[in-house]
Every structure is written in C-alpha cells, then in structure tokens.
Amino acid sequence: MEELYGHRKRIDRAQAETGRQMVSTQRRLTSVVSYPERGEGGNNHYRGNCSPRLVEALIRFFRPKEICDYMCGSGTTKAAAECCGIGSHIYDLHSGFDLLHNEIPERLEMIFWHPPYWDMVVYSDVMYKASDVQEKYGYDPRVSDLSRIPDWDGFVKAMNHAMLKQFSALEKGGRIAVLMGDIKKKGRLYSMLSEITKPGTMENILIKTQHNCVSDRTAYSGRFIPILHEYVLIVRKDEPLVVPVILSQRGGMDIRDMEDASWKDIVAAVLESCQKAVPLTYLYEQIRPYKRAQNSRWWKEKIRQTLQYHPSQFVRVEQGMWTLKKSAAGY
Ligand SMILES: C[S@@+](CC[C@H](N)C(=O)[O-])C[C@H]1O[C@@H](n2cnc3c(N)ncnc32)[C@H](O)[C@@H]1O
Numbered sequence: 001m002e003e004l005y006g007h008r009k010r011i012d013r014a015q016a017e018t019g020r021q022m023v024s025t026q027r028r029l030t031s032v033v034s035y036p037e038r039g040e041g042g043n044n045h046y047r048g049n050c051s052p053r054l055v056e057a058l059i060r061f062f063r064p065k066e067i068c069d070y071m072c073g074s075g076t077t078k079a080a081a082e083c084c085g086i087g088s089h090i091y092d093l094h095s096g097f098d099l100l101h102n103e104i105p106e107r108l109e110m111i112f113w114h115p116p117y118w119d120m121v122v123y124s125d126v127m128y129k130a131s132d133v134q135e136k137y138g139y140d141p142r143v144s145d146l147s148r149i150p151d152w153d154g155f156v157k158a159m160n161h162a163m164l165k166q167f168s169a170l171e172k173g174g175r176i177a178v179l180m181g182d183i184k185k186k187g188r189l190y191s192m193l194s195e196i197t198k199p200g201t202m203e204n205i206l207i208k209t210q211h212n213c214v215s216d217r218t219a220y221s222g223r224f225i226p227i228l229h230e231y232v233l234i235v236r237k238d239e240p241l242v243v244p245v246i247l248s249q250r251g252g253m254d255i256r257d258m259e260d261a262s263w264k265d266i267v268a269a270v271l272e273s274c275q276k277a278v279p280l281t282y283l284y285e286q287i288r289p290y291k292r293a294q295n296s297r298w299w300k301e302k303i304r305q306t307l308q309y310h311p312s313q314f315v316r317v318e319q320g321m322w323t324l325k326k327s328a329a330g331y
Helices: 013-026 050-060 076-084 132-135 152-168 263-272 278-285 298-309
Strands: 031-032 064-071 087-090 108-113 170-180 184-186 188-191 201-209 229-236 314-318 321-324
Touching: 050 076, 050 108, 050 170, 076 087, 076 132, 087 263, 108 152, 152 170, 188 278, 201 278, 263 314, 263 321, 278 298, 298 314
Parallel strands: 031 201, 064 087, 064 108, 108 170
Antiparallel strands: 170 229, 184 188, 201 229, 314 321
8 A cells, every 4th residue: 555655755857857848838728628548647446546637737737836635545646746747745544644634734736636426436445444544543444434424415514624624725826626526316416516615716617528437338228317527626715814605505495485486387386286186275275375475465366367377287177176287298
C-alpha cells in the first residue's frame, strides 16, 4: 500500500521538465471532456479511479503551483501533478486521513476532489482491509467512509460537510474541482450535482463522458436511461470571509398551496388521487383547507367553473359526480 499510496515523493526532474513543456502547450479545456484512453498514473484496478488526463487538463488550464486531493484513492492526482511538474499533497481514509474528522493541513490554491458516488463502489474493507487501517492508524475506516453511508440524506450531509470544509481551507482565489456522478436506483435519480452545496463563485460545470463502465456492456429494458457521463464542478473562492452559496433543500409541497398551479391542475390532482368518480362535495372538502380556497371568496364557484370549462379532462359520469379522463401515458 505504501508503494501505491505513499504521500509525497520527489518529482523526477526529467518528468517534471516534460510536464512543464506540456503545461505551456496544452491549455485548452472545453465544457465536454472525454478520455477514451485513460492514460498512465494511479491504478486502473482501483475501482472508481479516474483518468489522470482529466486532472492533468485541469492543472494545465488553471496552472496551480500545487494540488491537493483528500480522497486520492489510487493516487491519480499525484501522478497527474508529477506529469505536469507541480507538487501534490494527497491523502485518503486508507492511509491515515479522514476528511470528515481530521483537520485539513494545507491552505492552498487548488483541490481536486473525487468522492465516492455514494454506495456505487464501496471502498473500506473492499478495496483495502479495514483491519490493516485499524492496525496502522488506529481507526476503523468503515465508520467515516462516505461509500458506507446507508441512506442518501446521510450521504448528502457528509458530502456537503466535506465540501464546505475543503472550500474553507482554500486560499483567496483558490479553486476546488469536484468530479462526481449521478446514481440511478429503482427509477429515482440521486444527483450529487443537484444536491452538493456550491460555495463561492460557480465557474464551470464540465460534462465528462464515461468509458469502459459496466453500463456499456449491459442491455437495459424498459424506460431506463443509462448514465454515460459524470460532472466536474469548479467553484472559486473570491472572498475570504463572506461567500455566496447555493444550498439545495428537499421538502414536500402541496399543489393546493402552490400559487403557480392553476385551478385546472388542482381539481385534476384531487380527482387523480381518487379511484372512482366523486361528488362535488368531496372536491370542496379536499380543497377548502388549503391556500387556494382560503385566498378566494368564490372558490366553490371556481371549482364548478373549472369542471365545466375543460370537458376534455373532466367527465361528469352522473348528476354531481366527477372523474378525470385517463391520460395516454396511463400511469
Ligand atoms: C472515487 S475514489 C477516488 C479515486 C481516485 N480519484 C483514483 O483515481 O484512484 C474515493 C475515495 O474516497 C475515499 N474516502 C471515502 N471516505 C473518506 C473520508 N471520510 N476521508 C478520506 N477519504 C475517504 C475512499 O477510500 C476512496 O479511495
């Protein structure tokens, strides 16, 4: 493990010189990046490893003097930094550093962060033995491993703690580039990009196409859309004290309280929640306690008017009994 993941090594002079030449010649970066050939550096057997070419492209573009990676996995960032002739500081849970609970030692200008994609690949005790880490560093890595957090909300909370912690450790003008992906489970998208806290100035979102992933070889049926891309979010710290921040928040909203919904939407939603035709009085009961009725003196009239005005959607099956026409989608 030492050989693969050891912290700083001396940069080979010749390699550094080649790196410097490349830095000066290849500074182009576009919003879609693709590396069908992974490139050399890190370990492609370490599951969830990334292409060093991405990290190299970021280094060449932003030209930091050094780069940090606090979840370095197989050490791809170190290899990329060496190739570009800059220094690196790399850490991981497997080699004595827990980003959730340890203090970040550096204060510098660029962090590359490639967190686990929730539980898509489990790291501790799969990619490395928990007992080895326990013996060497005195903690059980499974406790703080982001890939072992059982629920999505818990994962998002830990991810956002790690994001703000790293952002706080940047110097003014510094950047953090986060490589992350979305996860699809049982018809729901768990989007790291949507739910990650975005502190500072959002500078770019790059789309990185994925290659050689399991989904390439899998035949999917039905309405499943395989995910073939990841994202690189780049945020910059422009001010040391007060920074803008985009926080995501999930919650529930009742359509009957929503100003943006029309009366047609509300009446349709109530009917859609019923198995069979219902009387007008039921619609009144279902809408009365909510903002839409409370804010309108003529709310009962409005319900009746809505039912009459949209014969293509609302059907009167008998006197005073209403139902919704089924949509073609037939959900
Ligand atoms: C997606 S991998 C990084 C792969 C790396 N970019 C590469 O190319 O090999 C995520 C890493 O996060 C590490 N990790 C998970 N939770 C951590 C924590 N709390 N502190 C530090 N590292 C953690 C895992 O051990 C794993 O190596």
